[in-house]
Amino acid sequence: MNQVGMIQAHISKNFPAGPESAGFRLDVQFDANPGVTVLYGPSGSGKTLTLDAIAGFVQPDAGRILLGNRILYDGGAKVHLLPRERACGYVFQNYALFPHMSVRENLAFAAHGLPRLERHRRIAELLERFKLTDLAGRYPRELSGGQKQRASIARALIAEPQALLLDEPGRGLDASLRADLYAVILEMKASLRIPMLLVTHDQDECFALADHVLLFSAGRILHRGAPLDLLRNPGTPAVASLLGDFNLYEAEILTLDPGRQTSRIRMFGQDMNGPHLRGCFKGARVTLCARPEELHLVTKAGDNRVRVHQASLLERPHAVRADFGNGLIIDVPRETWREKPDDLWVEIPPGSLRQLRPES
Amino acid sequence: MAAPSPLPIDWFPLWLSLEVAACATLISLALGIWLAWLLANRHFTGKEILDALTTLPLALPPTVLGYYLLVVIGRNSWLGGAWESLTGSPLIFTWRAAVIASTLHAIPLLVKSSRAALESVDHACERAGRSLGASEWRIFWHVSLPLARRPIAAATALAFARSLGDFGATLMIAGDIPGRTQTAAIAIFDAVESGNTRVARTLVIVISLVTAGIVFLANRLERRHSA
Numbered sequence: 001m002n003q004v005g006m007i008q009a010h011i012s013k014n015f016p017a018g019p020e021s022a023g024f025r026l027d028v029q030f031d032a033n034p035g036v037t038v039l040y041g042p043s044g045s046g047k048t049l050t051l052d053a054i055a056g057f058v059q060p061d062a063g064r065i066l067l068g069n070r071i072l073y074d075g076g077a078k079v080h081l082l083p084r085e086r087a088c089g090y091v092f093q094n095y096a097l098f099p100h101m102s103v104r105e106n107l108a109f110a111a112h113g114l115p116r117l118e119r120h121r122r123i124a125e126l127l128e129r130f131k132l133t134d135l136a137g138r139y140p141r142e143l144s145g146g147q148k149q150r151a152s153i154a155r156a157l158i159a160e161p162q163a164l165l166l167d168e169p170g171r172g173l174d175a176s177l178r179a180d181l182y183a184v185i186l187e188m189k190a191s192l193r194i195p196m197l198l199v200t201h202d203q204d205e206c207f208a209l210a211d212h213v214l215l216f217s218a219g220r221i222l223h224r225g226a227p228l229d230l231l232r233n234p235g236t237p238a239v240a241s242l243l244g245d246f247n248l249y250e251a252e253i254l255t256l257d258p259g260r261q262t263s264r265i266r267m268f269g270q271d272m273n274g275p276h277l278r279g280c281f282k283g284a285r286v287t288l289c290a291r292p293e294e295l296h297l298v299t300k301a302g303d304n305r306v307r308v309h310q311a312s313l314l315e316r317p318h319a320v321r322a323d324f325g326n327g328l329i330i331d332v333p334r335e336t337w338r339e340k341p342d343d344l345w346v347e348i349p350p351g352s353l354r355q356l357r358p359e360s
Numbered sequence: 361m362a363a364p365s366p367l368p369i370d371w372f373p374l375w376l377s378l379e380v381a382a383c384a385t386l387i388s389l390a391l392g393i394w395l396a397w398l399l400a401n402r403h404f405t406g407k408e409i410l411d412a413l414t415t416l417p418l419a420l421p422p423t424v425l426g427y428y429l430l431v432v433i434g435r436n437s438w439l440g441g442a443w444e445s446l447t448g449s450p451l452i453f454t455w456r457a458a459v460i461a462s463t464l465h466a467i468p469l470l471v472k473s474s475r476a477a478l479e480s481v482d483h484a485c486e487r488a489g490r491s492l493g494a495s496e497w498r499i500f501w502h503v504s505l506p507l508a509r510r511p512i513a514a515a516t517a518l519a520f521a522r523s524l525g526d527f528g529a530t531l532m533i534a535g536d537i538p539g540r541t542q543t544a545a546i547a548i549f550d551a552v553e554s555g556n557t558r559v560a561r562t563l564v565i566v567i568s569l570v571t572a573g574i575v576f577l578a579n580r581l582e583r584r585h586s587a
Contacts, residue, residue: 056490057487083491090488096485098485098488110493
């Protein structure tokens with residue numbers, strides 16, 4: 001069953017290594033429901049290439065791309081719709097507004113296929129909705145970054161696309177403009193029931209906007225899920241390190257207590273209480289992770305507490321990040337941060353420890 | 361007997377040159393932009409050959425070019441014969457032949473510059489046009505060409521200057537018929553040969569001024585483009 005309006009993609013494309021370039025292979029398969037699906041991952045992991053394959057700018061070697069019940073691409077049946085036949089709105093990284101046209105003309109270019117009255121109504125509506133009415137006569141060079149961004153989104157929406165593709169929309173915008181952009185995207189998410197694919201390598205953007213995250217690495221999707229699920233359970237060390245910010249520990253299992261869903265483990269040279277570890281045996285070594293904000297800084301020794309000394313500090317907007325150099329990184333609210341190197345411990349609550357699968 | 365008053369200068373060659381250059385520029389503009397678009401946007405077999413062919417007139421000696429033209433559009437050729445049976449008069453040794461020679465002279469410049477101009481257009485803009493549902497034709501007229509218009513206009517001005525000055529190929533296929541196919545460049549040669557320095561000097565000065573004006577214009581167009 002193919003749900004109306006959803007993107008189902010299986011894209012495979014191979015770039016053989018050249019004399020001056022390493023080879024690259026993209027092989028991804030995913031579904032994107034109406035809402036925001038974020039393609040998250042480091043630069044060069046194939047996110048934009050995936051977007052371009054869906055838009056039709058790049059032809060995959062094999063696979064199949066469906067949008068609703070329309071086939072955009074089918075390698076086996078040799079279907080490859082032209083970009084203009086796909087009804088995919090595309091918001092480009094540099095906005096790609098036509099520099100020789102005013103904002104209104106940019107929108108009118110996109111509204112070309114509509115009947116005359118409908119065209120005027122639709123342009124006026126989108127100018128209004130994206131707060132561009134007063135800027136309609138201006139040329140792109142006379143607009144700020146945020147205004148260009150809104151104009152390019154408005155232009156992409158004119159023809160009522162069945163999917164919206166956004167390539168790093170937050171790039172190059174300062175913090176307040178980013179907040180505006182997020183508001184625009186969240187508003188679209190609520191009002192348009194179409195799949196929106198958003199490429200980013202910015203974690204804040206990913207978590208602010210995503211309903212669903214596809215974690216890209218080296219041309220593959222390493223992990224997928226709701227953003228908070230990803231943080232709660234990164235699954236593998238590779239995913240944890242891509243998401244950043246995780247404390248990773250090697251631990252040895254001393255005892256397991258399935259009845260009480262607990263365990264005793266040995267890390268940092270001391271015995272600690274751990275969570276229930278599924279599918280493991282006594283004596284095995286496991287990789288665990290915890291997030292910096294789940295660890296506490298305390299001033300007395302005790303269970304699950306590790307003595308720490310000198311920290312290197314990083315100021316963050318809402319906290320101080322302290323790196324104690326022994327694999328322990330914690331976030332502490334600024335008002336409670338104290339630096340008395342003689343009597344500091346970090347407490348690792350058993351509930352913060354998550355088991356990671358070894359890399360396959 | 362009074363001293364002979366100087367003969368009035370025959371301005372016909374200059375007007376003919378301007379007309380021929382204008383026609384040749386229009387034709388090479390249309391043809392050149394089309395070829396440039398093909399070379400910039402399409403992948404096809406024989407692309408490199410087409411690329412080389414459009415450059416060749418720039419490199420070949422004009423008389424060699426003229427000789428080939430004689431072979432292709434001469435009275436005994438297929439094309440020349442077809443033209444003659446259609447219109448009732450031969451193509452060579454008319455002003456039309458001069459247009460063909462000048463066009464060939466001007467086209468490499470236009471193809472090269474227009475191709476570079478079209479290739480330098482921000483591809484994201486063209487992609488944006490496609491994703492918005494526009495046809496390639498509409499994208500070309502409303503996006504690519506307007507964005508490339510300055511360098512293309514500059515190249516057109518230079519192409520006009522070049523067609524104004526063609527000598528060898530024009531002489532080979534249009535001849536030197538005063539009042540019919542004698543262009544300014546050929547008239548200057550004739551005037552110098554026959555010792556008519558006054559005519560030669562006048563034509564040289566006028567042609568130089570016109571050409572200098574065009575080059576100035578072309579440079580301004582180019583500069584404002586890069587600014």
